[in-house]
Amino acid sequence: MHSLIELWESVRDFIATGGDVLYIVAFVLFAMWTLLIERFWFVSREFPVMRNKIIADWNARTDTTSWYAHKIRDAWVSEASTKLNERINVIKTLVAVCPMVGLLGTVTGMIAVFEIMALQGTGNPRLMASGISMATIPTMAGMVACLSGVFVTSKLEGKVKSAIHELSDSLPHH
Template identity: 40%
Template sequence: MIDAHALWFRLVDSGHALLDFMASGGVVMWALAGLCVLYWTLVFERIWFIRRVFPRWVESRRQAWSQLGDEPGNWQRAVRGSWLAQAQQQLSGPLRLGKTMVALYPLLGLLGTVSGMIAVFDVLAMSGTGNPRGMAAGVWQATLPTMAGMVLAITGLFSQARLERLARLALDRLADQLRND
């Protein structure tokens, strides 16, 4: 059995290591972390919406559709088109915000690169090339946010593609349920 005291110290050490990692990347790392939290909140909200909320909306439309009558007409097609457009907006509208957030990851990483290089130039201006440790810290500050931005962008692209696929499948199922054959 794991000692609770030892587990607590491991958690504290991990927390300190994470804080050191974030601090070494500069302010941009905190901006990336904040954007990451916002993005994944949106992702989980979309998954919850597609799996829990949207099916109830679909069921209410399906029941209303069955009461419209079996004889196809122009007004039934207009109702169907309207409901499909509403569903498209509900499913895909918030995904545009996610795409924008994913596009911001590498841009923030690039901002971190620029700010890190400015730190390197500050060290060079103050002490010339005689302070390799200061220059290394600036280079680290330049490369860390770039790497983090790219990793977040890649995971964001994969999750965004998955969400778009789920939304498309839900819309296709709704379209199939609202057919008059």
């Protein structure tokens, strides 16, 4: 319990140092990871059931060679592909938004620095340092959030492409 309190205090200090923009970074990061976890769950748990049903329906057909059968096969593969690719573009958008929100933190931090300079002059480096850290921490947080999303999204896209190819290969067209 003591370590959780220390962790919470570190997060609180980090946010206090980086400014309120870090709440926006945290929200975008939470939304991105929620969608990523949901997609991985779908690919690993729900899609195999869907794939097995499609394969069973295909194998139960008496006609698998006609033009109509091929169009039905293509439609089933396309429907599965659509289900697999749901929310991927939203995830990619959230990944792309992370550095932009970090840059928003840079702008607000620099505004704080210029405000301090206008009021106090350039003679107080401590006050300027707090504004500069307020400018750099959100940028770093946005970049770290983006990098985590980029790597995991590319892994997810690879799994989705592989699942689509495996499904397509499992439905032979004679």
